[in-house]
Amino acid sequence: MSPLKIRQEDNILEVVLDRPKANAIDLATSREMGRAFAQFRDDPDLRVAIITGSGTKFFCPGWDLKAAAGGDAVDGDYGVGGFGGLQELRDLNKPVIAAVNGIACGGGLELALSADMILAANHATFALPEIRSGTVADAASIKLPKRIPYHIAMELLLTGRWFDAAEARSWGLINEVLPAGQLMDRAWELARLIASGPPLVYAAIKEVVRDAENSKFQDTMNRITQRQLKSVDILYGSEDQREGARAFAEKRDPVWKGR
Known part of the structure; x- marks a missing residue:
């Protein structure tokens, strides 16, 4: 059992x-x-x-x-x-x-x-x-x-x-x-x-938090801006990030697809 x-x-x-x-x-x-x-x-x-x-x-x-x-x-x-x-x-x-x-x-x-x-x-x-x-x-x-x-x-x-x-x-x-x-x-x-929220953003949050736990602030910020964290890199090139911007401009709820 x-x-x-x-x-x-x-x-x-x-x-x-x-x-x-x-x-x-x-x-x-x-x-x-x-x-x-x-x-x-x-x-x-x-x-x-x-x-x-x-x-x-x-x-x-x-x-x-x-x-x-x-x-x-x-x-x-x-x-x-x-x-x-x-x-x-x-x-x-x-x-x-x-x-x-x-x-x-x-x-x-x-x-x-x-x-x-x-x-x-x-x-x-x-x-x-x-x-x-x-x-x-x-x-x-x-x-x-x-x-x-x-x-x-x-x-x-x-x-x-x-x-x-x-x-x-x-x-x-x-x-x-x-x-x-x-x-x-x-x-x-x-x-x-x-x-109901953006799964790619959640993934990025969790990876950033893990990375920052034992790193200096600027070191993690550098990895974010240089897209060295996998989940952040995926997010920044994603359809969901474009959808979020479009939904804001069109004053509607975004439709998240996780890609």
Whole structure:
């Protein structure tokens, strides 16, 4: 039985992590998630993805410790996108929305951090408890101090304490907190809004943001103006960019074709 429930509607892909009781991720699940998100990346008809968990208690608690006890190696083959299929997936130039429907801790929080936007149910809770099991929250140690104030990120990493959705929102870690019954409706509303926009521009935004993360401002600007970033080069020579200018001049909504 597949650990994922996958639904496609028009240009949107929904990936539901479905591994009762807690939606924990073992090696096989991670590899399947990697395949799903790689297919999303490579399918020109898909523009936005949503990642969520089944049920109302768990989004994802991260690594499946029972599988580890049964022989899954923590440094084993996670698949094409690394743990959870997202955080190391190369050239993913499409928006991903995480809809956190419950507990997101350890690798589950890292999975959410791999998305471009995070929505959370008002009962969702978060933690990085790796410190208590004598290991490191590796991806979170890289990402979290860049997303929220350094001292708060270090407190969460060094203590492993739990925090709720309201606190996560207060630090800018998530975009919105919603009643549980409204979470997926809002995720799909946001996905449809994004899917109606210019996909080549989204691709350029994501590549520019990635390039700028570890570069000086002027270095990235030079790569943009010299068309050294693939997605920017495609955008600048695209039919969609001409369509955007025409639509503005003609005072009408543009029709994006992704080419």
